[in-house]
Structures are given as structure tokens and as C-alpha cells.
Amino acid sequence: MPSYRIVVLPGDGIGPEVISQAVRVLETISTSSPEISLQLESHDFGGCAIDKHGDPLPPSTLQACQEADAILMGSIGGPKWGVDAKIRPEAGLLKLRKALGLYANIRPANFASDSLLDASPIKPELVKGVDMIVIRELIGGLYFGARQELGASAEQPDTAWDTMIYSIPEVQRITRVAARIALAANPPLEIHSIDKANVLAASRLWRKVVTETLTNEFPQLKFDHHLVDSAAMLIVANPRKLNGVILTENLFGDILSDQSSVIPGSLGLLPSASLAGAPSAPSTPDFKPTSGIYEPIHGSAPDIAGQGIANPIGTILSAAMLLRYSFGLEKPAKAIEDAVRKVLDTGVRTKDLGGEAGSEEIGDLIVKEL
């Protein structure tokens, strides 16, 4: 019987509350499926780790993450460790992404249930059927290129700069992940690559490598290119046009994935995965990461922390992604997603969606469905 080690990073604010419901769901899967054994262990990460250890990513947490089969995370940060603080939770997150080599961030934006169409800020006739997966390069570009802070250089005392840099292999590997995920669907998804090739050299490299990789290695896939400014318009004006896979670099992905996550009406519903490891041979549609962090896309929402009213669904769906991507366990992953949809179809809603159900109640109902 395969046994998997999952490191759990509850984090700050509502993190521990949403995590505890997802942990219940994973434990239900583990005890009810004789062929699956999941070992869960929690570690300090983020603001709470700054408070306890003076470091958002203590060495013991990093080591546990490196040894884990997969990582489930809540949310980190809060005003206590705000912009002016010397040590910030975000630094730990960026360091962890880089240390684990998590270059592929995967964020679906779709409706867990059609009963949620009305929750969208965009008109229902425009968003019905929206089904996008943003695949964002996560450890390159402006985030990790060389930079110079204001005041750091005697020759340029009044400037600051960052570098958007990409190499051919970096773009190849994220393109292959996008292709693998496109091929896993039936029929395969269309790929929309986003760049600013009319201005940026890094985007011209991006466009060239995406085109060559897809044309040579995945001739069966359809793809096109959009400029980031017009993609930002399309996501609001006609989002179905970008159905399929949205493939883009780190900063554009940060912006566009957040923008598209507003479509389903509540950030509380959406999961994400950040993966490491080269996909195997280009012809096999499967993609087995060597490491992965799974987390809801929402923040730590300190204003509602401790009240038991946070929506745990984004975290629960992240646990489903974990089973699917890191362990290849499609059946229980699908079972969790179906259970979530069924519960939402009954009309139960947490506060973010105008309802009154608490985190625990949603957890109960989903566990019962399973």
C-alpha cells in the first residue's frame, strides 16, 4: 500500500481554519480507501513562524517540505507583518518556491457549480461555461532576476531596477506542463499564450519558444498568442474566448490569474497548485511532479479570522488537486470535486457567497457526501 507524506502549513489568519476542513477531507479519503495511506504533519510557516522563530521559513519547515511527497498550505500574512516590517511572510513564500523549484503554478478559474453563476460580478450570459486554467511560470522573470534597490549603488543613487529575464529551457519546461495539462482533457484544451512581444525582448523569446515547443512536440494541440493588455480586456469582456489553458510568465500570470479568479464570484472557492519536476517524455500525457504546494488562492483575511466563517472550499479543492497531480489519484480527486459540487448545488453557502454556513458545516457536508 503506497504511503504518502503530506506536510501541512496552516499559516496565518483564516489559514488554520480552512486547512482543518481540508485535513478532515484528506483523512476521510485515507481511512475510507484501503489502498491509500496519507501521513499528515503540520509545520510553522509565514507570519506565525516569524513570531515563533524570527523566520517565515524556518530550516526545519524547509527540510520537512523538501522531504514531503506534497505540501498543503493555508494562507499567510497579515497587517502584523505588513509592508514596513523587516521580515515578511512573502519572503518565505518566494524562498520556498525557489528552493523547491516550483516553476509551474496552476490555477483553474471555473464554476464549481452552475448554481454559482449569479455570484459573478460579470453578467451570467458572458461567464456561463467559463473554464480556464492559468499556468504561470513561477520562479523566473521579474521576480527572480537581478535587481538593484534605491540607494544601493553610488553611481545610480536615485534609481532602482529589476530584470525580466527568461531562458529557452525555462520557457520550454513550462510550455510542456501546459501541453501535458491540455492533453489530459478530452478533447484537448486550446492553449493561449500571453506575452508583450510587441515591446519586450523576454516576451519575444517567450513567443518563439512556446511556438516552437508546441509545434514540434505537440503538433496535435491548437494554440494562439495574445498580448497581455488585450488578454486583460478579454477576461472581462468575453472570458470564454480564453477557455482552455492560459500560459504566461510570472508577473503577467500574477495579474491575470488574480483577475480571472474574480469571475467565479468568490476567491474562497478556488484552488491552486505549484509544481516542480520535469514532465517525462513529451508523448505521454501524464505529468508527475517531484514536489508540489497546494493552496487556496485567497489571502489570510485577518478581518474574519477566528470566527469559523471562512470558506474552506478553495482549500478542499486544493487537496483534490494534490491527490491528482502529486499522487496520480484521479478517483478520490474527482470524488472530492463531485462532493463539493453536490453540496453547492443544495444551495448551502458561506458568508463570502451571501450565505450563513460556517467552515465546519461545509466540511461536515462534504465529508458526508464522500
Added chain:
Amino acid sequence: MPSYRIVVLPGDGIGPEVISQAVRVLETISTSSPEISLQLESHDFGGCAIDKHGDPLPPSTLQACQEADAILMGSIGGPKWGVDAKIRPEAGLLKLRKALGLYANIRPANFASDSLLDASPIKPELVKGVDMIVIRELIGGLYFGARQELGASAEQPDTAWDTMIYSIPEVQRITRVAARIALAANPPLEIHSIDKANVLAASRLWRKVVTETLTNEFPQLKFDHHLVDSAAMLIVANPRKLNGVILTENLFGDILSDQSSVIPGSLGLLPSASLAGAPSAPSTPDFKPTSGIYEPIHGSAPDIAGQGIANPIGTILSAAMLLRYSFGLEKPAKAIEDAVRKVLDTGVRTKDLGGEAGSEEIGDLIVKEL
């Protein structure tokens, strides 16, 4: 009697069609106001200039623009001069912006008439009252920083990079423009500065300089800071929260201004200004640019060019901005805006808004109102 020289750059696609209606409006103002004399002259720019002169910005056009009091532009580009072409219209645009020092791009996103609320892709209750002005730094950052194309360096043969660089004076001057525009409204507008200060050094400089400039020079103004990813969410989920001035750097401004321009339902309705010249003393609310390009925000729409159905309102409202900002002629500027609103209130619509009126008909009606 002050006489003003306006250079007109009709450009490509629907450019000449929308320009000709705006020119009629300006000529009406000029002939009906004894105290205003406008001299208009047309020059080649964009794709048509590539075809005729092999250069999107021929020296004669550049010189005319440098000598003009203001510039009115249509739209440039088209598939004929696409991504793979050696000489591209966009290069001319970037060169013109830089040559004229047009560092301040100003793009309002609001409803020219409440009768258009239903045209928005976002629900009317969320967009009613949306009134944002995006002020984008236009000749700095990633657009004009040092870059290296793929293949250009023997040491780094497989990489390409661009630099996002800002200096203190660059951020000061655009902040002062934003403050001037905020102060010109009664009550003054709130300023929302957008950056990615949790990751980028250039954004940390941006945030520091914006904060210091506004605090020291404009203590009467209210302002806050948003991260670009969360601003991209807000513009869709709750756009009124960003009412007022959105102040941001070049690339973020490119993305966010396009994104917010979708709110009013048709790109055909929205004007823009790109301005040069330091505002005078910080205490005077007026801002008199030394040079300015005024243009609709839509593209050249080659698919509908030559049919006389393009919406000329964005260009006509750009002409109003020209009178206001470059010449300080508030009265005729306001008159044009009022005429546009009245015409829209009667329900007449061009095709982009689901109607049947042609460009000429809209021009007629607005001229008649004047």
C-alpha cells in the same frame, strides 16, 4: 486671437474615418467661436507611412509633431504590418512618445451617459457611478530600459531580458500630474497608486516617491496603495473602490488601463491623452503640457475599415481633451462632452453598441448639438 496648430495623424484602418468626424467637430468649434482659431494639418504616420516612406514615423511627421501645439491621432497598425514584419507601426508610436517626452498618459474610464450602463459586461449595480482616470507613466520602466534580445550575447546565448527601471524624478513628475488632475476636480479625487512593492525594487522606489511627493507637496489629497494583482481583481469585482485617479507605471498602466476600458461597454467611446511638460509650481492646480497626443483608445479595426460604421466618439472626446489640456479651453471641451452625452441619451448607437448609426451620422448629430 490665439491661433493653435494641430497636427492630425489619421493613421490606418478606421483611423481616417473616426478622425474625419473629430476634425469636423474641431472645425465647428473654430468657426463658431470668434476667439478660437485652429489650424489643422494632416501627416502620414503608422502603417500608411511605412508603405509610403518605409518609416512609420517619417522625419517630416516628427518635425511637424514637434512644432505643433497639439496632435490628434486616429489609430495605427494592422495585419499588413504584423508581428513578423521588419518595420512595425508600434515602433513609430514608441519613438514618437519618447521624442516628444510624453510621460503622462491619461485615460478616463467612465460612462459618457448613464444610458450606456447596460452595455457593460459587468453588472450594472457594480458599475453605476464608476469614474476612474488611469494615469500611466509612459516613457519609463520596462518599455525603455536596457534590454537584450535572444541571440544578441555570446555569453548568454539562450536568454533575453528587459529592465524595469525608474528614477526618483520620473516618479515625482508623474505623481505631480496625477495630483494636478486630482485637484482639478471638486471635491479633489482620491489617488490610488498601484505597484508590486512586495516583490520589485522599482515598485518600492515608486511607492516611496509617490508617498513622499503627495505627503509633502499635496497634503490636502487622500491616497492609498494597491498591489497590481489585487487592483486587477478590484477593477472587475468592485470597480467603484478605485474611483478617482489610478496612478501607475508603464506596463501596469498598459494592462490596467485596457482592463478598465472594458467597463463602459465599448472601447469606441473612450479618449486618451499623452502629455509632456513639467507642471508649474506644485501649488497651482492647472497643468499646461508643452506637447500632447490625443487619440481614441481603440485599435485600427481593419475588419470594419472603410465601411463608415466605426464609432467616432472616442476620437471626438479626445478632441475635447485636447482643447482642455493643451489649450486650456475648458468651455468648448465641456460643450463637446455635453453634446456627446445628449446624442447618446437619445439612444442613437453605432454598431459596436448594438445600433445601426454610421460614423457620419454620429458626427452630424454631435455637430448639430454644438
